[in-house]
Amino acid sequence: MKLIITMIVAMLLLPFQQYGQVTYETINSAKLGEARQIKIQLPRNYKENTNKHYPVMVVLDGDYLFEPVAGMVDYYSYWEEAPEMIVVGIKQGGKRMDDTNYDNKQFLPAEKGAKFFEFLGMELLASMDQKYRTADFKIIVGHDFTSNFINYYLLKDNPVFDGYINISPDLAPEMSNRLVNALSKSQSKKWYYLATGGNDIPELKKNILDLDASLSKIDNENLDYNFDNFKDASHYSLVAKAIPSAIGQMFEIYRPISIKDYNEILLQTSISPSEYLADKYESIEELYSVKIPIRISDFMAIYNAIEKTRRWDEYKPLYKMAYDSFPGTMLGTFFEARYEEELGNPKRAMRIYQNAYGQQKVAFLDSDFMLKKADAIKKDFGY
Structure with missing residues (x-):
C-alpha cells in the first residue's frame, strides 16, 4: 500500500519536477568579501x-521563502494571471541579522x-542581467527583518526595484x-x-x-498600494496568504479580461471596447517591460461586448488588431x-467569409462555420 501511495505521489509531482526544478549558483561577492x-x-x-525577456523577482530569506514564492509565480504565470518571471532566492541562514x-x-x-x-543592488542584479534574459521590471520580497530591509531601496533617488x-x-x-x-x-x-495578520506579533x-x-x-x-490584514494568520502562516495576494494585485492589469471587467467596464461604460483592449496590452508592455500577444480569450471578450452593445464600428479597429x-x-x-455585414455591405461580407x-x-x-x-x-440576398 505504501508503495502504491508513493508511486501516485511521484506521478502527481512529475510535472512540477519537470518544470519547477531549481538550480543553485554561487556568487563571489567583492562587496561582501565572501561567496x-x-x-x-x-x-x-x-x-x-x-x-523572450523576463521580469526578475528577488526573494530574501531564500532558505524558507523561496519555494512558496517560486511556486506561486509558476502557478500564476501558468494561468496567465502574471507574467513568467525569473525567481532568485538568496540563502541567508545564520547571516540574516548581519545582512539586515x-x-x-x-x-x-x-x-x-x-x-x-x-x-x-549592484552585484546580484548585474549578474542576473549578464547571465539571463532579464526584463527591466524587478520585484523584491522580504519577511520581518528582511522586509524592513527591502524598503531601503526606495530611499534611493532611482530605486532598482x-x-x-x-x-x-x-x-x-x-x-x-x-x-x-x-x-x-x-x-x-x-x-x-504590505501584509500582517490577526495573530501577528503584536508590536x-x-x-x-x-x-x-x-x-x-x-x-x-x-503608487499602486495594497494592504492585507489576514484575520486568523500568524506571523508565519500569513506568508502563504500574502504571496498569492501580492502577486495577484501587483499584476491585476496583466491578467485576461475577467467576467467582472466584462460586465462592469465593457458593458456598463461608454469606453471603446477596442481601445480598452489596445490600451490594456500597451500598459502591460509599459508597466512590466514584457510584450505579449493579445490573448484569444480577450479578443472573444471584446467580440461579445460588441455584439451585446451593437457598437458595430468597433469591429474595424478590432479586425486590424486581429490581423496583426x-x-x-x-x-x-x-x-x-x-x-461589413452590420454596416450594410452584405455582398462584401459574403466574399470575406x-x-x-x-x-x-x-x-x-473553422471553414464550415465561415462558409x-x-x-x-x-x-438571404439571392446572390
Whole structure:
C-alpha cells in the first residue's frame, strides 16, 4: 500500500519536477568579501523562448521563502494571471541579522548590512542581467527583518526595484516616515504591498497598521498600494496568504479580461471596447517591460461586448488588431466580415467569409462555420 501511495505521489509531482526544478549558483561577492549561494527558478520553456525577456523577482530569506514564492509565480504565470518571471532566492541562514543590520543613530544599513545592500543592488542584479534574459521590471520580497530591509531601496533617488512585497516587516525607527516621503514623491511607477495578520506579533502588527494608515493617505498616481490584514494568520502562516495576494494585485492589469471587467467596464461604460483592449496590452508592455500577444480569450471578450452593445464600428479597429496578432487565421477575417455585414455591405461580407477558406481555424471559427455564414447571406440576398 505504501508503495502504491508513493508511486501516485511521484506521478502527481512529475510535472512540477519537470518544470519547477531549481538550480543553485554561487556568487563571489567583492562587496561582501565572501561567496553567497543563490537559488534560481527559470520560467517554463525558458531555453526554447530565446527571444523572450523576463521580469526578475528577488526573494530574501531564500532558505524558507523561496519555494512558496517560486511556486506561486509558476502557478500564476501558468494561468496567465502574471507574467513568467525569473525567481532568485538568496540563502541567508545564520547571516540574516548581519545582512539586515542598521545603525542606531540614522537607522540606515551599516557594516555588513550596508555591504549586503550593495551586493543585492549592484552585484546580484548585474549578474542576473549578464547571465539571463532579464526584463527591466524587478520585484523584491522580504519577511520581518528582511522586509524592513527591502524598503531601503526606495530611499534611493532611482530605486532598482519596481515592486516591494512586505510581509510583516519589523520596521526600523523612522522607516514609516521615510517610506511615506519616498512614495509620495516617487516619479516612477511603484508597486507596494504590505501584509500582517490577526495573530501577528503584536508590536509588529501595531507598527504595520500605523504604516498602512499613513500610506493609504498618499495621493500619487505613480503608487499602486495594497494592504492585507489576514484575520486568523500568524506571523508565519500569513506568508502563504500574502504571496498569492501580492502577486495577484501587483499584476491585476496583466491578467485576461475577467467576467467582472466584462460586465462592469465593457458593458456598463461608454469606453471603446477596442481601445480598452489596445490600451490594456500597451500598459502591460509599459508597466512590466514584457510584450505579449493579445490573448484569444480577450479578443472573444471584446467580440461579445460588441455584439451585446451593437457598437458595430468597433469591429474595424478590432479586425486590424486581429490581423496583426494572428495573421493567417480566420480571426481578423471574421471580425472584418461582421463589420461589413452590420454596416450594410452584405455582398462584401459574403466574399470575406468565403476568403476564410484555407486559413487556420481559431477559437470557434473553422471553414464550415465561415462558409455557412457566407451561404446564409447568399440565400438571404439571392446572390
